[in-house]
Amino acid sequence: MEKKILIIDDDARNIFALALTLKTKGYPCLSATSAAEGLELLKHHPQINLVLLDMMMPDMDGNQTLTAIKGDSRYAHLAVIAVTAQAMRGDREKCLEAGADGYIAKPIDVDKLLQLLKEHGLNAREHG
Template identity: 60%
Template structure:
């Protein structure tokens, strides 16, 4: 079973994603901000993929991605960037920051599952 970590500051997004992913057989961990998410990654050694909200207070997804990509223990974990900022260039910005995939809100479950299948 693939273990997924959702890092998002909006409890409604976490709730909806968790329901969909659990129904598809994924084990789901959650964190309400980037520092907590990074701690979960350090504590849980078998997280298969991270769904990272890119726009969070305190520490955004870009900063968290930078920390992950510069930490030998976390650098290989795939990250799918999740953002409501579906503007021209956002996908490229997320991928350039180190994300392995990109999905915009509201999340198209089929697109997300396709991305997860590639991880």
């Protein structure tokens, strides 16, 4: 089963740019513009292996979403990487303390993101 990345971000432009970048690098993606939609996708797509989670969203924020994902035994295998524009001192630690498996600041450094994906066992699909 092919591993997929789920992007949860309330800004469709962020999703578009990130998904396009990942797809061109060989990473298949799904996306959701709300935490509720993202949690619903997780239920129906067991091939999701990693979540890129925007921490600043209306309704359910990243911390609440992280708690929902990490608190569900069905998703214990998932790596969740916090994605945030809040690149203040201490934000990385807060995200990791909340249960994130990694952290990356916006604007996203693609090389750093690709390194994080590799650290969590995701390798780009080879293009033939």
